[in-house]
Every structure is written in structure tokens, then in C-alpha cells.
Amino acid sequence: MARIRFQSVTKRYANGATAVAGLDLDIADQEFLVLLGPSGCGKSTTLNMIAGLEEISEGALLFDDRTMNNVPAHRRDVAMVFQSYALYPHKSVFENIAFGLRMRRVPEPELRRRVMDAAAKLEIAHLLERRPSQLSGGQRQRVALGRAMVREPSVFLMDEPLSNLDASLRISMRAQIRHLHAQMHSTFVYVTHDQAEALTLADRIVVMRDGTIQQIGSPDDIYERPANLFVASFLGSPAINLLEGALETIGGTLCFRRGALTVPLPACFRGDAREVVLGLRPEDVGPATSEAAQIHGVVDTAMPAGSDQFLGVAVEGAMLFLRVPKDVRVREGEPIGFGLTESRLHLFDRTTGRSLRRAA
Amino acid sequence: MIVPRPIAPRMLRLAALGLASLLLLAYVLGPVMWLLSSSLQTEREIVSIPPHWIPESPTLANFKAIFATGLGLARPSPAGTDPSSGGFIPSVAANLLPAMANSFIVAVTVTILNLLIGVPAAYAIGKIRFRGRGLTLYAILATRVIPDIALVVPLFLVVRKLGMLDSLASLIIAYLAITVPFSVFVLASFFEQMPDDLDRAARVDGCSRLRVLTHVYLPLARPALVAVGLFAFLASWNEFLLALMFTQTAASQTLPIVVAGITSDFTVSFSFLNAAGVLAVVPPVLLAVIFERYIVSGLTAGAVKG
Numbered sequence: 001m002a003r004i005r006f007q008s009v010t011k012r013y014a015n016g017a018t019a020v021a022g023l024d025l026d027i028a029d030q031e032f033l034v035l036l037g038p039s040g041c042g043k044s045t046t047l048n049m050i051a052g053l054e055e056i057s058e059g060a061l062l063f064d065d066r067t068m069n070n071v072p073a074h075r076r077d078v079a080m081v082f083q084s085y086a087l088y089p090h091k092s093v094f095e096n097i098a099f100g101l102r103m104r105r106v107p108e109p110e111l112r113r114r115v116m117d118a119a120a121k122l123e124i125a126h127l128l129e130r131r132p133s134q135l136s137g138g139q140r141q142r143v144a145l146g147r148a149m150v151r152e153p154s155v156f157l158m159d160e161p162l163s164n165l166d167a168s169l170r171i172s173m174r175a176q177i178r179h180l181h182a183q184m185h186s187t188f189v190y191v192t193h194d195q196a197e198a199l200t201l202a203d204r205i206v207v208m209r210d211g212t213i214q215q216i217g218s219p220d221d222i223y224e225r226p227a228n229l230f231v232a233s234f235l236g237s238p239a240i241n242l243l244e245g246a247l248e249t250i251g252g253t254l255c256f257r258r259g260a261l262t263v264p265l266p267a268c269f270r271g272d273a274r275e276v277v278l279g280l281r282p283e284d285v286g287p288a289t290s291e292a293a294q295i296h297g298v299v300d301t302a303m304p305a306g307s308d309q310f311l312g313v314a315v316e317g318a319m320l321f322l323r324v325p326k327d328v329r330v331r332e333g334e335p336i337g338f339g340l341t342e343s344r345l346h347l348f349d350r351t352t353g354r355s356l357r358r359a360a
Numbered sequence: 361m362i363v364p365r366p367i368a369p370r371m372l373r374l375a376a377l378g379l380a381s382l383l384l385l386a387y388v389l390g391p392v393m394w395l396l397s398s399s400l401q402t403e404r405e406i407v408s409i410p411p412h413w414i415p416e417s418p419t420l421a422n423f424k425a426i427f428a429t430g431l432g433l434a435r436p437s438p439a440g441t442d443p444s445s446g447g448f449i450p451s452v453a454a455n456l457l458p459a460m461a462n463s464f465i466v467a468v469t470v471t472i473l474n475l476l477i478g479v480p481a482a483y484a485i486g487k488i489r490f491r492g493r494g495l496t497l498y499a500i501l502a503t504r505v506i507p508d509i510a511l512v513v514p515l516f517l518v519v520r521k522l523g524m525l526d527s528l529a530s531l532i533i534a535y536l537a538i539t540v541p542f543s544v545f546v547l548a549s550f551f552e553q554m555p556d557d558l559d560r561a562a563r564v565d566g567c568s569r570l571r572v573l574t575h576v577y578l579p580l581a582r583p584a585l586v587a588v589g590l591f592a593f594l595a596s597w598n599e600f601l602l603a604l605m606f607t608q609t610a611a612s613q614t615l616p617i618v619v620a621g622i623t624s625d626f627t628v629s630f631s632f633l634n635a636a637g638v639l640a641v642v643p644p645v646l647l648a649v650i651f652e653r654y655i656v657s658g659l660t661a662g663a664v665k666g
Contacts, residue, residue, distance in 0.1 A: 014491055053560050073563040074571075080564045086557035090579045099575075103566030147565070157564075 002063045002077070002154040002187050003029045004050060009059035011045050011211075019045040021211045023059070032181050032188040034202035036195065038234070042211035043191045047157050050189060052076050063155070074103070076155070079148035083160040085140045087132035087147075093119075094128040097146045104151075118146040122176075138169050149180065156186040162197065174200055195235045199223065207231050224344075229353040232279050232346055238310070241320045243278040244350060247271055256347065259316040263293050266342040271349070271356045279346030282310070282323040285338040292339035295320075299330045311336070395641070399423070399634040403448065406630050422635030425449045430457025448629050452621045455610045456636055459618035464643070466528055466614060467596040470535045474592040475585065477536070478543035483573050485544065486551030487559055497548060500541045508538070508601060516605050526608045534602050539592040550584040551577060586654035594644055615640050 004027040011020040020042040027033050035043035048054040049061060052073030061068045068076060079100065087096050094115060101111045119125040122142040132140055141161065148156060158177070162170045178201060181188050192198055198205050199219045207214040207222060207230075215227040226232035232240050245258030254271070256263040256278045263278065280295075288294050297315035304326065313320045313336060322338065330336060347356045393413070398406050400418040429436060429449055436451040484490070485497050515534055524530040554577060562572040578585070600616045607613045613621075619640055622633045 014489070048560075051560070051564050053563065072568070073560075074566045074568055076564075078564055080561065082557045082561060084555060084557045086555065086561035088558065088562075088576055099562075100565035103571070103575075147561075151565075 003027065004155065004187060004189070005060075005062040006046075006049075007060040007062065009049065009061060010057050011042070011049060011054060012057040019211055020049070023211075023213065025206065025213065025216070027187060027189065030185055030187055032190065032201060032203040034198040034205045035189065035191045035208060036193070036198040036205050036234075037208035037214075038193060040210075041208040043193075043206075043208050044159055045211075046208070047080075047159055047189060047191045050155065051078050051080050051157055077153050078155040078157060079151040079153035080157040080159065081144050081148050081161040083163050085132075085144040085164075087140055087143055089132055091131075092128065093124065093130050093132070093135070093143050096132065096143055097128075097150055100147060100151045114150045114152075115146075118149045121149070122146050137165055138173075141165060141169075141173065145176075145180070149184070152184065152186075154186055156181075156184065156188045158188070158190045160192055161190075163192075163194070170197075177201060195237065199235070207234060209234075225355070225357060226279075226346060227355050229277060229279075229348045232348070232355075236281055238282050238321055238323075240346070241280045241282065241318075241322070243280065243315070243318050243320070245276060245278060247274050247276045247347075247356075249273070258318075261295065261316045263295065263340065263345070265345065265347060268343070268358055269345075269347045269356045270358050271347075275350035276356065277348045277350050279348065280320065280340070281344065281346075282321050284341055284344035285322050285324065286341060288337035288339045293342060294337050294339055296335060296337045299332050299334055299336050302330050302332060313338075392641075395634050395637050398631060399638045401631055403629055403631045406634075422632050423639075425453055425632065426456050426635060426639065429453040448627070448632070450622055450625045450627065450629050450632055452618055452625060453632065455613065455618045455621075456615075456639070458610055459613050459615045460639060462528060462612060463597055463615040466531050466535065467593045467643075469528075469532050470539060470596040471589050471592045473532070473536055474539050474543050475589055478540050478547055478588065479578070479581075479585070480573070481540075482544045482547030483551050483577065486548040486554075487556070487577075488569075497545070500544050503537070504541045512601060512605055515602065519606055525606060526612045527606075528612050530606045531596075531599075531603060531612070531614065534606065535592075535596045535599060538599075539595050543588040543592065546588050547581065547584055550581055554580060583654045586651045590647060590651060593647060597640075597644060 004025075006023045006025040009020060009023040010018065012018050023042075023046065025046075035046055037043050045054055049056055052068070052071060052075075056069050063076070088099065091099065097115045097118060098111055101114065106114070115128075116125065119128055122145060124139060124142045124146065127135060127139060127143070132143065135143065141164075144161070161177075162173050165173060174197060177190075190197075190201060199222075202219055204216060205219055205222045206216050209230055215222055215231045217225070217227075222231060223235050226235065229242070233242065243256075243258055245256050245261070248255050248257050249272075250262070250264075254265045254269055256265055256276065258278075285295070286292070295315060297313040297320065299311055300314050300319065301312035303310045303312075305323075308323055308326050309328070309330075311322045311324055311330060313322055324330075324338075348354060349356060394411075397413055397415060399422055400420070401412065401415045402417075402419055402421070405412055405416060430453070432454075436449045436453050481500075485493055519525055519530045519534070522530075524533075558576055559572050562576045563569075567575060598616060599614075600620070603614045603617050607617060610618075615636075619633070619636045622628065622636060
């Protein structure tokens with residue numbers, strides 16, 4: 001059982017660099033929280049502060065109601081999986097998994113039972129006598145998971161645990177990690193720069209950049225209602241299309257204008273005349289119908305991609321990258337029109353980068 | 361058409377290589393072989409021309425004399441005795457065994473203390489990011505930039521002021537000052553190249569800093585520990601200059617001093633000198649044989665990712 005709270009936590013390194021600035025974050029007991037962001041955004045530092053591997057320069061870190069700032073790592077009920085696996089090279093797989101229990105003086109029969117249980121769950125029971133150097137990457141990853149699992153910790157931390165695995169293994173391990181979270185009554189904090197991992201695993205995602213939180217929300221919140229331009233462009237593959245233009249009120253309706261293009265905006269956006277950026281995800285276009293707002297352009301490139309195709313469409317001097325069904329017949333150089341789903345549009349203030357969506 | 365490779369140049373190269381190896385071997389092993397051989401010869405045989413590489417009638421008389429006088433069972437020959445008369449025992453013979461014991465006490469103590477001091481220091485420098493870390497390492501190394509000869513007089517004055525002249529403690533302290541910086545440097549770079557995540561994983565797994573050291577890093581550092589320990593032992597075992605300055609009586613003289621003293625006796629017995637030399641060589645050679653597999657893995661550790 002552990003609820004983790006950051007209260008205005010700042011981490012400054014000896015060289016003066018600030019890794020995390022004024023972090024406020026409340027992680028619920030047994031939640032699966034993913035810290036997402038580009039490298040250097042402070043997500044790993046945040047994780048290390050929970051583990052007790054980095055000192056906190058300012059502010060308070062609480063587990064439930066207990067201040068943890070000065071509790072050393074080995075006295076926190078925390079287990080961690082590292083990107084490099086960090087297995088002890090001189091110990092067998094069994095001893096690697098058992099190490100944390102030995103350090104906590106768990107009696108031998110129980111220790112043995114717990115290690116065997118974990119090994120069975122992770123399907124590595126036949127590897128227990130081997131050394132880490134004799135294992136494949138995937139097997140090492142499982143041993144690292146096992147080492148954390150047997151501890152039955154109240155907080156389970158993972159620092160990019162899947163980054164060193166190949167693509168197919170990564171996807172099957174994602175499923176395994178979800179299972180693990182369902183079975184264990186622990187709070188999971190997971191660091192990644194991989195948006196797909198974050199979107200599939202998380203109960204909530206925290207998007208970070210330059211040591212500050214950009215947005216906290218469910219995967220749907222983050223993807224469908226990004227709070228700012230950074231979050232909008234960090235999530236989504238291929239990336240969201242961003243069109244610069246102006247916000248105008250035409251006949252009582254808020255509209256986005258760029259040259260000849262006018263897109264009436266739904267009521268969920270607010271704001272007065274200003275420079276804005278319209279966000280449109282590649283998949284959020286449909287056939288042009290009379291009811292929906294439309295966008296017209298000229299097909300620049302068409303690239304089939306298996307189940308559907310990607311189109312590069314020139315619109316008012318900008319290039320939009322759109323995903324459409326394969327059966328849409330297009331030819332390069334020909335004009336094309338799409339219908340927009342109003343609820344799927346994103347609008348940001350160009351100066352501040354903030355979303356102009358009304359608070360729900 | 362395939363032209364068979366001419367054999368002659370290849371044979372020539374092999375022969376040249378073989379000859380070069382032989383020369384090198386003779387150069388390296390020749391003195392050692394002579395030391396060993398002559399220690400088993402009588403004084404008369406040693407000075408014979410041409411020299412006998414293989415003793416005609418090998419004798420352990422020299423070794424017996426060393427042990428007998430050392431244990432008080434025999435007395436040195438009176439001054440002026442002709443060594444070639446046989447059975448000559450130089451006056452310093454009685455000091456050889458105590459000197460060996462002194463050398464051993466000093467070398468072992470230095471080795472142990474060196475590791476006890478060097479390991480935590482190296483771990484701190486290699487693994488804990490603290491302010492002035494680089495500077496600390498440089499400061500420790502800087503003490504080794506100054507040649508020993510320049511330090512002899514100041515060290516002598518300090519030792520005398522402390523009233524520690526002619527004691528083993530003075531040697532132990534001086535040798536620690538020489539060997540610890542080297543150990544810290546070697547071990548610190550060894551610890552530094554070990555992955556940080558290992559340290560972090562162990563701490564999350566429930567180890568205090570000290571336990572990370574004893575349970576994770578030390579088992580992994582075994583080759584480096586052996587290399588550093590051997591260095592400390594050999595440096596202390598072989599050291600001459602400081603021992604010459606600090607020690608004055610048999611109570612604290614080490615083996616190099618006593619062995620060297622044989623040549624400054626009234627009468628020089630070469631067979632006896634060589635027997636003493638063999639005794640001085642045995643402990644380091646034994647250690648090297650025992651730890652051989654660690655030395656090899658220590659030298660190549662980290663060369664290839666395992």
C-alpha cells in the first residue's frame with residue numbers, strides 16, 4: 001500500500017542544472033502511472049527520487065503520510081527494474097532473484113518458495129542455475145522483473161524496462177507487465193519515452209518536458225485533449241499536423257482562417273482574435289460531406305501502407321500528412337477534399353502553446 | 361595454376377623467431393638460474409672456471425647454515441676465515457631468518473591495511489558523486505609524482521621525531537604512503553567502469569552503501585584486488601631505500617638490507633649470498649603462482665565485454 005505524493009519537489013544537481021522543478025504529483029495507491037517525455041525531461045530523475053537513489057533538493061516526497069526525503073533507498077519498500085537490467089554478473093539467476101529477500105533476511109523456505117513462484121510465472125524456472133551472461137536479452141529482462149516481483153514491494157518502479165528488447169518481444173512483455181500489475185497490489189511508476197508503451201500500459205500518463213509537468217491525464221485525455229502544443233506533437237505516430245493561422249469570429253461562429261481556408265470551430269473552443277495553431281491528427285479526416293467542415297488541397301504524394309494509405313496534401317502553403325482508407329482513389333497532383341470531425345480538432349494559442357479548449 | 365608457397369622463407373622466419381625467444385629467455389631467466397644453481401654449490405665450485413651451470417655435487421649446506429644460525433643452533437665463523445675452506449658462515453647469517461620474518465610481517469600488514477584503506481576510498485571516488493571528487497583523486501596521485509629519493513630525508517626526520525626509528529611500524533607507515541595512492545587509483549578506475557545501475561539495483565534491493573561494496577562490487581573486483589594486493593606485497597617486500605634509512609638493528613631490518621649486508625662483510629661468501637637470494641625470491645614467486653589465474657584475468661578484465 002502506497003500513495004506517493006510529490007509536494008513542490010525540485011532536484012538540482014551539483015553543477016547547477018535543474019532536472020526537476022517544482023513538481024506536484026499525487027500517485028494513487030495501486031495506480032499504474034507512466035512518466036512520459038523526451039530524454040532529459042526529468043522523468044528518470046523523478047523515478048530515482050521515489051527510489052531514494054537521488055536526493056531531493058527542495059520540497060517533500062511522501063509515501064502515504066510519511067515524509068521520505070531522508071529515508072535511504074534500502075529502507076524504502078520499493079523495487080525497481082532497470083533499462084540495463086543490472087543483474088549481478090557473479091550470481092546465478094536464482095541468487096539474483098533471491099538477493100533482495102536475503103538482504104531482508106527472509107527465511108530460507110519462504111525465500112525458495114517465492115523465487116520458484118516468480119520463476120514459474122515468468123517461465124524462467126529452467127534458467128535458475130545459469131549466470132546472467134548466459135541469457136538472452138529477453139531472459140535477462142524476465143530475471144530483472146522476477147527480482148523486483150519477489151520482493152512484493154508496495155512501490156514498483158520501472159525505468160524504460162523494454163527499451164533494449166526487439167519490437168515483437170516488447171509487445172509481448174507489455175502484456176506481461178499489465179498482468180503483473182493486475183496480480184500485484186503495488187503502485188506502479190513506469191518511465192518511458194515510447195508513447196505507444198505509455199498509451200497501452202498507463203492508468204494515467206504524466207507528460208514531462210524540461211523538468212516540468214506538461215499534462216497529467218488518462219491516455220485518452222492526453223491523446224485526444226492535449227493541453228498544449230508539446231503534448232499534441234509528442235504523442236501520435238505519424239505526428240499531428242499543425243496549421244498556423246488566425247482565430248476570427250465570423251457571423252457569431254469562431255473560425256480558424258488560413259488564406260482561403262476557413263474552418264468553423266466547435267463550441268468547445270474559446271478565445272478572441274489571435275494567432276493560433278490548428279491541430280489535426282492524420283487519422284481524423286473522413287469523406288467530404290455537406291454537413292461537416294471541409295478542407296481542400298492538392299495531393300502531393302500518396303504512400304500505400306498496408307491496411308491504409310498516407311497522403312501528403314498541400315493545403316494553403318502547408319503540407320498535411322493524412323491517413324485514409326486504401327480504397328480512396330487518388331492521383332498525385334489532383335485536388336482532394338476531406339470532411340473534418342469537429343470534436344477531433346485541436347486548437348492552440350500560437351504564443352503560449354496552450355490549448356484553447358474549454359475546461360470540461 | 362597454383363604455385364605452392366615456398367617453404368624456405370617460412371622456416372627461416374620460424375628459426376629467427378625461435379632464436380629471438382631463446383635469447384630473451386636466456387636474458388630473463390639466466391640470472392635466476394644462476395642464482396638457483398650457485399646457491400646449491402660450494403664456494404670452491406662457484407669460482408671455478410668455466411662456471412658450472414649444473415652443480416657437480418649439489419649441497420644444501422648454505423641453507424642449513426642460514427636456518428641453523430637463525431635458530432641459534434650454529435655460530436657464524438670467526439672473522440678472517442677463508443670461505444673456500446668450506447663450512448664458512450658469515451656473521452650476518454644469524455640475521456637472515458629474523459629479517460625474513462620482519463619482511464613478512466611488514467609486507468603482509470601493508471597488504472592488508474592497504475586494501476582496508478584503499479577499497480573504501482576507491483569505492484567512494486569511483487561510485488559516489490561528491491564535490492571535489494576529481495580533485496581528491498588528483499591529490500592522492502600527486503603524492504606519487506615526487507620521486508621517493510626526494511622524500512627520504514623529510515620522511516627520516518619525521519620518523520625520528522616520532523621516535524619510530526628502527527621499528528617495523530615506521531616501515532609499514534612509509535610503505536602505506538607509497539602503495540595506497542596506487543591502489544586507490546587502480547581500484548577507483550575499476551569501480552568506475554562497473555555499471556552504476558548495479559549499485560543502484562543493489563541499494564533498491566536493500567543494501568546499504570557498505571553492503572553494496574561487500575556483496576556486489578568486491579566479488580566482482582577480485583582480480584583487481586589481487587593485482588593491487590600483490591603490488592603492495594611486492595613493493596614492501598622489495599623496498600630497499602627507506603628500509604636502509606629507517607632500520608638500524610636486526611630488530612627491524614628487512615631481508616633486502618640483510619642480504620645486501622652480506623656483501624659488505626669482511627669476507628664475502630657468494631654461495632651463501634645466493635642462498636639468501638633464493639630465500640628472498642621464494643615468497644613472491646609462491647604468491648604469483650597461487651594467484652596466477654587472477655592476475656591474468658585482472659590484466660584482461662574489461663577488455664572484452666563478457
